[in-house]
Amino acid sequence: MFDLLLWVWIILGGILIGAGVHFIPVGGAPAAMSQATGVGTGTTMLAAASGLTGLIGAGSAYYLHPGDFAYTIVMGGVSAALMLAILAFIANVMYVFGAGVPLASAKVKYDPITKWRQDLYVSRGTEGHGSPMVSFISGIIGAFLAGVGGALVYFALAETYKAIPGFSATFGSYSAPYYVSLAAAFAIGIFFLNCVMASYNIGGTIEGFHDPKFKRLPKSVVASLVVSAVGGLFALLITVMLPGGI
Amino acid sequence: MAEGEKSPRQLMAIGVLGGLICIYIAHYLNSGTNSAWFSFIAALGAILAVYYGANAVRRVASYGLGTGVPSIAMLSFGAGQIAVLLGLAVALNYNIVVAGPIIALILAAIIGLVNGVMARRVIKMNIAIMEMSMMEIAMAASLVILGLSTAIAGSFTFNAIMSYVVASGFIIAVFIVGAMAMFHPFNACLGPDERQLRTLNLALSTGFIAMLVAGIASGAINGVQAAVPMLIVAIVGWLIYYMRFWADTKVDAAAVLSTGLIPTEEEVA
Secondary structure, three states: OOOHHHHHHHHHHHHHHHHHHHHOOEOHHHHHOOOEEOEOOOHHHHHHHHHHHHHHHHHHHHHHOOOOHHHHHHHHHHHHHHHHHHHHHHHHHHHHHHHOOOOEEOOOOEOOOOOOEOHHHOOOOOEEEEOOHHHHHHHHHHHHHHHHHHHHHHHHHHHHHHOOOOOOOEOOOOOOEHHHHHHHHHHHHHHHHHHHHHHHHOOOOEOOOOOHHHHHHHHHHHHHHHHHHHHHHHHHHHHHHOOOOO | OOOOOOOHHHHHHHHHHHHHHHHHHHHHHHHHHOOOOOHHHHHHHHHHHHHHHHHHHHHHHOOOOOOOOHHHHHHHHHHHHHHHHHHHHHHHHOOOHHHHHHHHHHHHHHHHHHHHHHHHHHOOOOOOOHHHHHHHHHHHHHHHHHHHHHHHHOOOOHHHHHHHHHOOOHHHHHHHHHHHHHHHHHHHHOOOOOOHHHHHHHHHHHHHHHHHHHHHHHHHHHOHHHHHHHHHHHHHHHHHHHHHHHHHHHHHOOOOOOOOOOOOHHHHO
């Protein structure tokens, strides 16, 4: 029961995850010392935080309304975007009231959204501080895309595994059916493959869609396509390998 | 390579062969005696794989990944997780349970190689050993996941892993704690004075912490007979290797000075 359409969905989801990472203001270690724009941690942690929240959102949506495509996808995207908004906001509060730095980007002279002057507020020797409006909005867009991508992967896998005989059983009385947890395990694997590939592409830090590094996106799309094609193929082969279920 | 260091080849033998052998011993002793007393041996196999993987992370991350050391371990655990579950399913389908771990290892190597080729050729990361390292770390990751899962479930058949580790949700704990055991050593020790022995002693100590988590999880599945040996070995092992790491740190440090207590307000004034 190898469904080609579901494979395409997984690949599309992988590409969306990779593209989403390019929008997220990842500051890395310099931002943790408020010396660069973005949230002060690496892509892996940011993606894990917002991506796993997205997967939990998508998973619970799918569990409550099995087979509802739109609900699962939107819940995944919104959960991830919400988590990133909270992360960037709390980090901004700490930068402003804790470290005492204004929110500013060093890559552009004027914020493309608010049109506010940026360069005057960048401390000498630093690359900006915190997440200004453009990075914040960009991050929410990126997390939404990545969440939708993760939810697409999850949905495709859950739909596939639901058909395996014996997979609607649950472990004990508290757990979700087997297909829900197996799909989550694989979706997390494919999520990390794509988000780390994308973070290698941006070299660890990016400010958002106004950053010149954003132009590297096509390379990430190719890498995500191949990586999620292999990962998705392996994930879908499980159904071929378990014709009789467990 | 400095004197007294282990070569990548030696570590590969320790990690892959040692890891596989420990996982097989645990599975067959458990099924032979129809108990779960020997589950801790599989967790020891996972620690050997952590030992090997931490050195592979150390080698590739010393080139500077740009994204932090954790990224490569998380990526490889993603690959390893897919490989382990598919590998065990393949073994179930062809009724060759004994080959499951080896199939998982081969599949992990394939995904790791694809990732490495993409990172080096498409994304154009300038790291000469990228393909090989990604492959090695994915293989180590698959063995860590397999070892800790076998320790929790008591056997490595697909059915056992699926119901006791994946459906129960312990797979997420295995994923995160295994990845942290592998990336933390180099992440903590990196720098110009980094030394293989110190990093790998820390890898063993974090490996025993992963074993501790697996021990707690196995108590929920197989009860006292799985949990008690695993917890005892994990705590003793962690103490031994953490003390060794601590001693190494003191040896490598230029000087160890006491800063005293934080001065009180009167003393400062």
